Amino acid sequence: MNRNLLSQTLSGLLLIALGNSVQAGELPDKQAELKLAAPSPDAEYLKMRALSTIPQGAFGDKVRLGYQLFVNTQQLRGKYVGNELNCVNCHMDAGRKANASPLWAAYLAYPAYRKKNDKVNSYQERIQGCFTYSMNGKAPESGSEPLVALSAYSYWLAMSGLMDKYGVAGAVPELSDEELLKGGKREDFVLPEAIAKATSLDERAKLPGRGFPAIPKPEQAYSPARGEQVYRAHCQSCHGENGEGVAMAGVYSLPPLWGPNSFNWGAGMHRVNTAANFIYENMPLGKSIQLSHQDAWDVAAFVVSHERPQDPRLKEGKVADLAERYHKHQGYYGQSVAEGVVLGTQSYPINPAKQ
Ligand code: HEC
Ligand code: HEC
Structure with a gap:
């Protein structure tokens, strides 16, 4: 690395x-x-x-x-x-x-x-x-x-x-x-x-090692609130308090997980299951396969329950319509996690110029 x-x-x-x-x-x-x-x-x-x-x-x-x-x-x-x-x-x-x-x-x-x-x-x-x-x-x-x-x-x-x-x-x-x-x-x-x-x-x-392999379903329904505890203990030191990553002189050495500079709502990684599979196998960097499966699900849910750049398939339509059409999977687009704010309604721009 x-x-x-x-x-x-x-x-x-x-x-x-x-x-x-x-x-x-x-x-x-x-x-x-x-x-x-x-x-x-x-x-x-x-x-x-x-x-x-x-x-x-x-x-x-x-x-x-x-x-x-x-x-x-x-x-x-x-x-x-x-x-x-x-x-x-x-x-x-x-x-x-x-x-x-x-x-x-x-x-x-x-x-x-x-x-x-x-x-x-x-x-x-x-x-x-x-x-x-x-x-x-x-x-x-x-x-x-x-x-x-x-x-x-x-x-x-x-x-x-x-x-x-x-x-x-x-x-x-x-x-x-x-x-x-x-x-x-x-x-x-x-x-x-x-x-x-x-x-x-x-x-x-179908070579062994392809993709991000599936981990078993969580015993308890995944929870962003529990995931936050995992995040603060195991992820924040590298990915930042607000998932913003770490940059020096404008160059990111530790990547952002949510917010304007991360992947958008159409990316595979915004699904809780895909993120959980990736995280379990690969994170925390250098110490992977150490979280429990439950912790991997919970922290994945926490990471992907934050606002990020808009799904580029949203044109004139409403977030709810797009959610109905493309987001019938384990994700938070079109849902609210906190204080009635619906995720996807305050998304960041698609393909913006570098600030
Ligand atoms: C020691 C630093 C470190 C820790 C701790 C760490 N990560 Fe990472 N993470 C990285 C680096 C570096 C990359 C990019 C890997 C590369 O480029 O090879 C990355 C990549 C990622 C990615 C994919 C890229 C992105 O920006 O979305 C996700 C998701 C992720 N980490 C989640 C987590 C989670 C969740 C935890 C806690 C369980 C965690 N990481 C802990 C350093 C860390
Ligand atoms: C934010 C994380 C992320 C980043 C950054 C990313 N990808 Fe992906 N990529 C994924 C996910 C998630 C999948 C789907 C894998 C799955 O569903 O298991 C994928 C799938 C792929 C696949 C198909 C893999 C397969 O076995 O079918 C290719 C090829 C690929 N990406 C290339 C790229 C290239 C090239 C870039 C940079 C231009 C890139 N990816 C950037 C997350 C990412």
Whole structure:
């Protein structure tokens, strides 16, 4: 983590303020809720090659750019990013950590069919979703450089891991931009023979470690009030008294959990269950898997019961209508937790310029 923080800080200092705020245009799909089982205790996670082995040349440059955008997404602030987060804040260890929704497992699970809108989502569309909601920004155009680079980085992680696991030597095969953007779950995805023989498409799409694995349901109904006690004891020292995170010289080293600079009401992390799963497995940083399941649920409820940037799908409609349409899950949008204030009615702006 220190290396990431350092590189974020250094590149952040070089950040150039990028013009005015951009309005969210056409909206990609909302963040899919993955249905995931508890991690198996003997699961063997894919091990990818060291980043220092990314080759020189045009293809390697794309992979490296993807890595840089992933750990310092603030380079895209004002253009595609409207909060103070970086992709790595949720997909930890530069998108490599198992059970923190790693990119290597994700890459091999797209294109994916979505029942909800009867549509097939490519890998680039999934990334566009995280820009729109988790980054409270505006999705980069299909086929644009950031999406190619982030796809190339994900592909390289996945393929290098598979190659090492199945004894295939040599450099990761290069793919065209168009191929990279689709994802690796397709019959025409070119694979070294040893890998194609040893694994099926479906097995590769369900690698152990994918997503944020589900923890058991809480014994008592989750409670933001109890969660506040957990927060003060285990989270506040890093994430701040009001979930605002910690910044020095305008660069955040500890990310905001709610308020104007965090993910918006359309992001997957605003669901209590998704946040509980993430928190149990990954927080408090460096001491994860120590909270009780109940504490993880309660603190997740506390975190996501605060106001944050608006759900970009709200146009002229009312919060109640949007809540009815998109928020029939474990979340607080359209509900009141304190003093009759309905969450979603005093939300912060979508994709604002940096203050
Ligand atoms: C606030 C936390 C957060 C941030 C920041 C974030 N994501 Fe995500 N991302 C999620 C959640 C939550 C999911 C859905 C996982 C689930 O439901 O288990 C997800 C899913 C994904 C997936 C699909 C994973 C899979 O296995 O299907 C990809 C790819 C992805 N994000 C890429 C990105 C990229 C690229 C960025 C930065 C531009 C980013 N994310 C920023 C929270 C975040
Ligand atoms: C030692 C400092 C530290 C503590 C304590 C800590 N966190 Fe974090 N948290 C981080 C850092 C750093 C990240 C970003 C991880 C990265 O970029 O690799 C993070 C990321 C997160 C995220 C996803 C990003 C975002 O801004 O939404 C959530 C949610 C979160 N923490 C919740 C919690 C909760 C709840 C607790 C208490 C149970 C907690 N954290 C305790 C340092 C900490």
